[in-house]
Amino acid sequence: MAKTKAGAPLYHKLKDRILELIESGRYRPGDRLPTEYELCEQFEVSRTTVRQALHHLKLEGHIEQTQGKGTFVASSKIQQPLSSYISFDDYMKRLGLSGETKVLEFAVVPATAQLAKMLHVAETDPLYKLIRMRYVDRTPLKYSITYIPWKVAPGLAFEEIQGSLYDVFRGKYGHQLSKCVDWIEPILTDDQYSEYLEVAVGAPALMVRSVTYDTAGMPLEHSQEIFRGDRSKFVLERDLQSPSAKYTGLLPDPWQHEPDGAE
Template sequence: MIDKSSPLPIYYQLEELIKKQIETGELEPGDALPSEREYSETYQISRMTVRQAVNQLVQNGMLYRQQGKGTFVAERKIEKQLLGLTSFTEDMQGRGVQTSSDVVEFNIVLANAYIAGQMQLKKKDPVYEIKRIRLAENTPMAYEITYLPATLLNGLTKEAAAQSIYRYIEQHLNSPIGQAKQTIEASAADDVEAEYLQIAKGSPILLIERNTRLKDGTPVELAKSVYRADRYKFKVDISR
């Protein structure tokens, strides 16, 4: 309920009320929210206050708008803890989520100067270039472009690339993956990314670049991953 005598702003109380309805399942993904007028009449508050509360929930990804149709409950974001090095497949399977990969391109190309420098190769050394759409419960979650040293991982197939590449690397080389350097930044989907992720061009995305090494320091992967910002978020616990 809304308590108008509370020191908490009314828009914040309504925001928390809608959040609780979503978290308890009273409002489920895809459900349409009541109109501003309905909220206003139900709680005897201004439509501007309702709009402020709904805008906050749209901004944090719990709700989304469709022009001419209304405001709806968004699918819950998958939360990834930024502790430990796991593949997309391992991460989803650990949550009990069915995952799959659609390999849209599988080629051997010659390393350019940047790839060679990052992977301690010579320019024009052969590398696998693998482009995959990563799906969770048949929904596109990420689009990845991965480079792997072809000489080191000789024999990799398109079929194997549709599974966990990390698992393949560790089994093929009989050596564990040790560490990775990773950067995360906000970006906007270009034409290709939007098409593969089934989102509108310019939609917010999370751009991740990762350089992965075996336990002995040998570079084995250079990857660029683009995650849907409406379905994925990263979490890190920090202590002082």
């Protein structure tokens, strides 16, 4: 470990080495890692290298450091399925975790031009705006803003937005859900997201924006969710066999535009 290959800084290699020990199960969630001093000795590197490696492992949620107590392997990230669909509450139950929803805002607002286009309504048409926090075992998992055209769910009640909106769409309003399109991007948390998600400013996070459609192609809701990066991991299965697995065409990107004159 004392020497480095071209291009790979020492702390990067040390970080990978520690991560390997965690991911191979040699160190498990809750286990205490060797001290900084012991890591220096074991891998023949400087204190600075050890600290840099630990800093990165902490930011990405692999370890937790407690003042005076040491460094511990963090709980596993919550692996969330992308190729199938399950509601937040049901999924947490399956995982044996306790999920909780907190409604931060529930209002009716006029549609902006952008939201009107996305939800197939006229500008200034009334939209429900929901801001919700989801917690897992009392730790924030995601912050989400959802817009629903008023006409999609007239009389939507506060009690109904505590759980799965899909259940409410299907049950109370009789909508036939067809598909959901998701756009996934990595972002850094700013002051606001950091406060809600209880992480440092500039922590890694995933932004997932989505639109859900009914069988007639009518958008039922649009949401923007910010997932805590150190607690979230998404998993999906891609079929490489069936005809539908073949790439057929570009999905439109509602947030992107050609340079001037090209459209």
